[in-house]
Amino acid sequence: MSLIEKLQWRAAVKQFDKNKKLSDTQLDSLLSAIQLAPTSLGLQSFKVIVVQDAETRQKLRAAGYNQAQITDASVLFVFASLTKLDEDFGKKFIDLVASQRSIDRVNLEGYEQMVLGTLSSRTDEQKVAWSHKQAYIALGVLVAEAAEIGVDAAPMEGFDAAQFDEILGLTEKGLTTSVIAAVGFRADEDQYSKMIKVRRPKSELFLHV
Ligand SMILES: Cc1cc2nc3c(=O)[nH]c(=O)nc-3n(C[C@H](O)[C@H](O)[C@H](O)COP(=O)(O)O)c2cc1C
Structure with a gap:
């Protein structure tokens, strides 16, 4: 199957098979994909909480309009933006670039100034909003x-972020919930994935200039 055929197959499943679990290899592929996602300046200013604990997920479901996907999927991914993107965060990122690319740090001064300049030009609120966007990518x-x-x-974004933050203890970790994804396998009785995919026609979605 081509990627387009696979995207036709995929669906925002509502009923997951509670008994079917991701293998370690499948879970690791998903973590790799998240790790490899592009982000602005490469900063990756978010973390992803991989929630498998049943009790925690029950609490999260109550904070997620009782959506069954939260408890019934194999894994729940909670994307959470960092709330403190200060100079130290920017400098540590440059340290990471220097070490992973084996570059002398002095040769990264221009990059560092760009990163620090971008961070200092935004308010905390703007930076969190920016990080949420990276999490969505x-x-x-x-x-x-x-x-x-x-x-x-x-x-899924049908949940109360403040309650998620509290249940997962995110505020004290310098994080706040962005968006979530329930991941697993569709139940045979899931009706949603059997429905025709509704999409706007390309003639409406794209403007060619
Ligand atoms: C950011 C985002 C948030 C969403 N939130 C929810 C949600 O809270 N509950 C839900 O059942 N579906 C949610 N959806 C699923 C969308 O309704 C679904 O992707 C859309 O209707 C298209 O259907 P498809 O993904 O099956 O092709 C969300 C999708 C996205 C991308």
Whole structure:
């Protein structure tokens, strides 16, 4: 199957098979896809909480409009933006670039100034909003990789972020919830994935200039 055929197959499943679990290899492929997603300046200013604990997921479901996907999928991914993107964060990122590319740090001064300048030109609120956007890009890559390996991924923003932050203890970790994805395998009785995919025609979606 081509990627387009796999994207036709994928669906934001509502009913997951509670008994079917991702293999370690499948889970690791999804983590790799998130890790490889592009982000602005390469900063990856988010973390992803991989929630498998049943009790925690029950609490999260209550904070997620009781959506069954939260408890019934094999894994719940909670994308969370960092809330403190300060100079130290920027400098540590440059340290990472220097070490992974084996570059002398002095040769990264221009890059460092760009990173630090970008961070200092935004308010904390703007930086969190910016990080949420980066998290959504990673969500998109996760959804595509899930389709690629024949796994169902249901992206979701129907939840109370403040309650998620509290249940997962994110505030004290310098994080706040961006978006979530329930990942596993569709149940035979899931009706949603059997429905025709509704998409706007290309003639409406694209403007060619
Ligand atoms: C960011 C985002 C948030 C979503 N939130 C929810 C949600 O909370 N609950 C839900 O059932 N579906 C949710 N969806 C699924 C969409 O409704 C679904 O992707 C859309 O209707 C297209 O269907 P398809 O993904 O099956 O092709 C969300 C999708 C995205 C991308």
